[in-house]
Amino acid sequence: MEEQIHRFRHHDIEGAVIRVMDDEILSLNEFLAEEHHLDDGDEYEFAYTCCYLKHRGRHVLIDAGFDPDTTPGALESIDVSPEDVELVLLTHADRDHVAGLLMADGSFTYPNAQHVIGKELWDNLSDPATLEALDNERGAFYRKLVKAFDEPMQVCKKEDEIFDGIRFIPSSGHRIGHAVYEFASEGAPLLHTGDAFFHPDFAEHPDWTNIADSIPDQAVESRKVLVARAAKSNALVLSSHIPFPGIGRLKKIDDLLYHWTPIEIEL
Ligand SMILES: [Zn+2]
Numbered sequence: 001m002e003e004q005i006h007r008f009r010h011h012d013i014e015g016a017v018i019r020v021m022d023d024e025i026l027s028l029n030e031f032l033a034e035e036h037h038l039d040d041g042d043e044y045e046f047a048y049t050c051c052y053l054k055h056r057g058r059h060v061l062i063d064a065g066f067d068p069d070t071t072p073g074a075l076e077s078i079d080v081s082p083e084d085v086e087l088v089l090l091t092h093a094d095r096d097h098v099a100g101l102l103m104a105d106g107s108f109t110y111p112n113a114q115h116v117i118g119k120e121l122w123d124n125l126s127d128p129a130t131l132e133a134l135d136n137e138r139g140a141f142y143r144k145l146v147k148a149f150d151e152p153m154q155v156c157k158k159e160d161e162i163f164d165g166i167r168f169i170p171s172s173g174h175r176i177g178h179a180v181y182e183f184a185s186e187g188a189p190l191l192h193t194g195d196a197f198f199h200p201d202f203a204e205h206p207d208w209t210n211i212a213d214s215i216p217d218q219a220v221e222s223r224k225v226l227v228a229r230a231a232k233s234n235a236l237v238l239s240s241h242i243p244f245p246g247i248g249r250l251k252k253i254d255d256l257l258y259h260w261t262p263i264e265i266e267l
Pocket of ligand 1: 097
């Protein structure tokens with residue numbers, strides 16, 4: 001049985017990485033352009049996670065997982081109810097990140113939460129042409145999501161402190177309008193990087209192209225900025241899909257070369 005929830009503490013921030021789907025064994029070469037292909041040992045455990053933080057007294061979720069049961073179930077195990085969640089910060093709108101936002105009847109899973117989304121992502125998501133291009137099942141879900149989002153949502157355009165000690169940081173490329181979030185702490189910040197890198201190798205070599213990114217060149221540029229920022233601030237870095245729990249630190253070695261150290265800090 002895989003661990004469903006990994007609790008951690010970072011200075012005054014308490015957190016939990018929540019596994020929202022089972023890991024997949026994937027080959028890193030599936031994501032790498034041919035010139036970077038590895039000879040062997042390229043298989044790894046690709047995790048699916050979202051993240052809960054108790055930050056300055058607020059209950060915060062970064063993404064919501066694939067269904068409306070798994071994440072609330074994990075939160076219940078740490079005595080947090082869906083009603084307690086005050087902020088849901090979205091990195092992008094792939095279904096393993098947003099399908100957990102809505103209950104079957106179309107109402108919000110986190111009814112009291114302020115939902116935060118990037119403007120570029122929202123414009124793309126709510127564009128009738130985007131919805132038209134989806135198959136029936138996906139189209140039905142995203143129409144429901146766009147409808148639900150129509151009123152209680154905060155749309156962010158550029159980097160900004162959107163709540164006390166929480167920064168919205170545009171980091172487009174993995175998907176149009178992908179964004180990440182940085183949390184101030186009593187020490188170094190905590191930076192949740194969403195899907196900016198699918199494997200630590202992409203953080204160590206930010207100029208490597210991930211062919212699974214929607215706009216690979218833009219994703220490379222965003223990744224370069226992000227890993228430099230994380231290394232400079234010595235941030236605690238979280239990532240949605242790297243091997244569970246997906247927490248570590250980045251150190252700059254050289255131009256475009258960083259070292260990733262995974263960390264397991266248990267609460
Ligand atoms: Zn993802």
